[in-house]
Amino acid sequence: MSETPSGKPPEKPSGTSSPSAARGSSPGLGHGPGRLLLTVYAVFAVGATSRSVYQLATRFEEAPLAYVLSAIAAVVYVVITVALARGGESARGVATVGCAAELFGVLTIGTWTVLDPSAFPDSTVWSNYGLGYLLLPLVLPVVGLVWLRRSRTAERAA
Numbered sequence: 001m002s003e004t005p006s007g008k009p010p011e012k013p014s015g016t017s018s019p020s021a022a023r024g025s026s027p028g029l030g031h032g033p034g035r036l037l038l039t040v041y042a043v044f045a046v047g048a049t050s051r052s053v054y055q056l057a058t059r060f061e062e063a064p065l066a067y068v069l070s071a072i073a074a075v076v077y078v079v080i081t082v083a084l085a086r087g088g089e090s091a092r093g094v095a096t097v098g099c100a101a102e103l104f105g106v107l108t109i110g111t112w113t114v115l116d117p118s119a120f121p122d123s124t125v126w127s128n129y130g131l132g133y134l135l136l137p138l139v140l141p142v143v144g145l146v147w148l149r150r151s152r153t154a155e156r157a158a
Helices: 019-023 033-058 064-086 089-115 127-133 136-157
Strands: none
Touching: 033 064, 033 136, 064 089, 089 127, 089 136, 127 136
């Protein structure tokens, strides 16, 4: 390896050291504040998936609607997590659709559980707008959509 006149090895060009840069995709989704968003979605993906698998396998007959909806929520969280981790424009689109679907689900299921609680003998991640999870299921897709929009705007400006 050649050295610079100061005796130090030359620095790598910026933007070529990350795997996403090597793929030619934008690194913005899982970096900076996006990394926190990715982590929270990953926690929800693991939690919702494990909860729904257990409920479907052991208690399905008790509350089939709630448990199927929990499984759907788990799939949405996994899709968003993978999209945020991958990065790039197509992944950004998938994450945006996923966050919009999550918000729709939280609002729909949240309203349904408030108006007809007897339809839900057990709760889902999205019951009562995610109240059992400190309303994070309601706030998370809004934060996700805002982050996806702002990071796209920042990348276009750069």
